[in-house]
Amino acid sequence: MIHRLSTLFVRTLRDDPADAEVPSHRLLVRAGYIRRAAPGGYTWLPLGLRVLHRIERIVREEMDAIGAQEVHFPALLPREPYDASGRWTDYGPNLFRLQDRRGVDYLLGPTHEEMFTLLVKDLYGSYKDLPVWLYQIQTKFRDEARPRAGLLRGREFVMKDSYSFDLDDEGLQRSYDAHRAAYVRLFARLGLDVVIVKAMSGAMGGSASEEFLSPCASGEDTFVRCTACDYRANTEAVRIGTPPAVDAGTTPPARVVDTPGTPTIQTLVDVLNSRDDLRRTTGTWTAADTLKNVLVMLRNPDGIRQPLAIGVPGDREVDMKRLEAAVAPAEVDAFGDADFAARPGLVKGYIGPDVLGETKPLGVRYLLDPRVVSGTAWVTGANEAGRHTVHLVSGRDFTADGTIDVADVRDDDPCPSCGSAMSIERGIEMGHVFQLGRKYAEVLGLNVLDDKGKQRVVTMGSYGVGVSRAVAAIAESHHDELGLRWPRSVAPMDVHVVIAGKPGDDTAATAGRVAAELSDAGLQVLLDDREGVSPGVRFKDAELLGMPMIVIAGRGVAKGVLEVRDRIAGTTVELPIGDVAKHVIACCA
RNA sequence: CGGGAUGUAGCACAGCUUGGCUAGUGCGCCUGGUUUGGGACCAGGAGGUCGCAGGUUCAAAUCCUGCCAUCCCGACCA
Numbered sequence: 261m262i263h264r265l266s267t268l269f270v271r272t273l274r275d276d277p278a279d280a281e282v283p284s285h286r287l288l289v290r291a292g293y294i295r296r297a298a299p300g301g302y303t304w305l306p307l308g309l310r311v312l313h314r315i316e317r318i319v320r321e322e323m324d325a326i327g328a329q330e331v332h333f334p335a336l337l338p339r340e341p342y343d344a345s346g347r348w349t350d351y352g353p354n355l356f357r358l359q360d361r362r363g364v365d366y367l368l369g370p371t372h373e374e375m376f377t378l379l380v381k382d383l384y385g386s387y388k389d390l391p392v393w394l395y396q397i398q399t400k401f402r403d404e405a406r407p408r409a410g411l412l413r414g415r416e417f418v419m420k421d422s423y424s425f426d427l428d429d430e431g432l433q434r435s436y437d438a439h440r441a442a443y444v445r446l447f448a449r450l451g452l453d454v455v456i457v458k459a460m461s462g463a464m465g466g467s468a469s470e471e472f473l474s475p476c477a478s479g480e481d482t483f484v485r486c487t488a489c490d491y492r493a494n495t496e497a498v499r500i501g502t503p504p505a506v507d508a509g510t511t512p513p514a515r516v517v518d519t520p521g522t523p524t525i526q527t528l529v530d531v532l533n534s535r536d537d538l539r540r541t542t543g544t545w546t547a548a549d550t551l552k553n554v555l556v557m558l559r560n561p562d563g564i565r566q567p568l569a570i571g572v573p574g575d576r577e578v579d580m581k582r583l584e585a586a587v588a589p590a591e592v593d594a595f596g597d598a599d600f601a602a603r604p605g606l607v608k609g610y611i612g613p614d615v616l617g618e619t620k621p622l623g624v625r626y627l628l629d630p631r632v633v634s635g636t637a638w639v640t641g642a643n644e645a646g647r648h649t650v651h652l653v654s655g656r657d658f659t660a661d662g663t664i665d666v667a668d669v670r671d672d673d674p675c676p677s678c679g680s681a682m683s684i685e686r687g688i689e690m691g692h693v694f695q696l697g698r699k700y701a702e703v704l705g706l707n708v709l710d711d712k713g714k715q716r717v718v719t720m721g722s723y724g725v726g727v728s729r730a731v732a733a734i735a736e737s738h739h740d741e742l743g744l745r746w747p748r749s750v751a752p753m754d755v756h757v758v759i760a761g762k763p764g765d766d767t768a769a770t771a772g773r774v775a776a777e778l779s780d781a782g783l784q785v786l787l788d789d790r791e792g793v794s795p796g797v798r799f800k801d802a803e804l805l806g807m808p809m810i811v812i813a814g815r816g817v818a819k820g821v822l823e824v825r826d827r828i829a830g831t832t833v834e835l836p837i838g839d840v841a842k843h844v845i846a847c848c849a
Numbered sequence: 850c851g852g853g854a855u856g857u858a859g860c861a862c863a864g865c866u867u868g869g870c871u872a873g874u875g876c877g878c879c880u881g882g883u884u885u886g887g888g889a890c891c892a893g894g895a896g897g898u899c900g901c902a903g904g905u906u907c908a909a910a911u912c913c914u915g916c917c918a919u920c921c922c923g924a925c926c927a
Contacts, residue, residue: 352926796887
């Protein structure tokens with residue numbers, strides 16, 4: 261089919277929109293693929309919608325290929341199922357809630373576990389019905405506190421979510437593996453390089469969980485990648501190993517020293533190094549020699565708050581994302597002045613292990629970073645303003661209630677799997693597969709009879725793909741300084757034909773004939789037939805719009821040739837007019 | 850929710866400090882003409898609740914107060 265630029269509903273912008281920061285947002289708006297309609301909500305213009313539809317189609321094909329079946333739920337959902345799962349409240353402020361004219365509660369679906377579970381419960385009751393895999397491509401709604409980066413994080417977005425239902429763990433594993441493999445194929449077809457990382461299953465419950473991340477500076481997820489082995493993990497899911505215990509035999513006895521004015525690690529290290537009586541034979545004191553005890557308040561889903569102390573080496577911070585993930589479903593609040601006031605035994609800036617632990621009078625749970633192994637010696641607070649304890653040895657002088665691995669992860673930290681250096685990178689979360697288990701089936705009563713006639717709770721898997729986000733992610737990884745560069749599999753048109761001659765010459769007629777030839781071969785052709793537009797504008801627009809092939813009918817027509825550019829490879833060739841269609845069709849095959 | 854910035858035509862911005870004639874510039878759009886291989890030129894036009902509300906003043910885009918919205922950073926986030 262031939263689509264004429266003179267009538268296509270699109271307007272390209274010469275300037276970048278001021279509110280667009282990341283390349284995909286900038287280019288998709290400039291090239292006329294999307295327009296912002298609401299905070300976190302975008303209108304799909306014809307070109308953008310074509311890309312979205314092509315992505316949806318590839319997702320459908322890959323889901324159908326593994327035997328999943330498509331269904332479609334309403335976006336407007338009743339409250340009851342979400343009450344049953346607890347998510348009417350647990351989902352918090354991110355859930356769009358609304359009421360009908362009678363005051364009955366509804367929500368706009370942020371994800372559909374409950375609805376799928378109830379649908380299967382409604383229709384199936386026997387182990388013979390399983391396994392079954394269902395999916396939908398739906399608009400999801402989440403009241404994001406801060407939508408950003410155009411399509412990358414919106415309040416309304418298109419997602420493919422599928423769910424597997426199995427009788428037992430072996431079945432779930434097969435379902436999981438099938439979806440994971442389908443995702444590998446699917447993202448390859450979309451032209452997205454993805455890294456599969458270990459992920460936290462988080463508040464969703466369940467066990468095995470992996471994310472498909474598209475590496476990109478604009479991404480919001482941080483992950484580690486081992487430079488030697490194949491270990492990859494979301495930073496939230498990284499588990500550092502526990503170093504072997506150390507022999508503390510030569511460490512002097514612990515002693516309390518006056519360190520006035522040292523409420524922070526840096527001031528403490530400076531004072532330690534300025535004191536002759538504390539001089540070390542092994543070099544100067546560093547932040548890594550100190551033990552920092554960080555206090556937070558945990559808020560459980562039932563609303564009860566309890567304090568937690570975390571001991572980490574002084575050169576590291578507690579990573580709040582990792583902490584949140586580690587203590588879920590409890591939430592983390594700051595340890596405020598009121599909390600200090602309620603516990604006079606805790607001296608801000610000088611907290612030490614002596615007063616920490618569930619068995620101590622204050623009853624503050626105390627967990628240590630795994631690096632604080634038995635036998636290691638530390639400088640830490642003495643629980644009095646202006647005083648610290650040196651040579652305090654873990655296991656000899658203090659113990660804790662356990663360990664917690666929530667210190668920040670850094671470039672060159674050792675890989676938990678092989679010990680080599682890891683690098684930290686960012687990525688866009690494109691897909692997430694995980695074994696949900698029986699959480700939803702249990703609370704919503706999804707049981708089937710097994711071959712012994714006994715009721716069995718079904719086990720589920722949940723698998724998501726960000727479809728509208730994929731448009732942005734592909735734009736992020738496929739563009740250059742001139743504009744977009746769509747992979748052939750998702751490009752809105754196969755070829756862009758530019759008329760670059762003078763009015764009255766035969767470039768327009770030639771371009772029209774070639775366009776017709778391409779169209780007859782089944783290609784989608786964008787023909788720039790605008791009048792009174794200079795060649796420079798046509799070239800700029802062709803590059804901005806980003807079709808994978810550009811055919812130019814210009815001054816070469818007089819010599820019987822057209823210019824054919826491959827936008828992806830960046831190459832340009834001149835071909836006899838009669839050979840152009842054959843060449844382009846071959847490239848698009 | 851905290852910090853910062855910004856709201857003036859479809860887009861990008863100036864004007865605000867120091868209040869004052871009909872609110873400007875570039876791009877885009879319309880009409881006519883000249884152009885046509887890298888975002889052309891000339892002439893003429895259309896398009897504005899200057900974010901909203903209140904206040905100060907003879908007079909407010911400009912000063913004051915409140916609110917709203919957007920963007921960035923953080924917090925939060927299947």
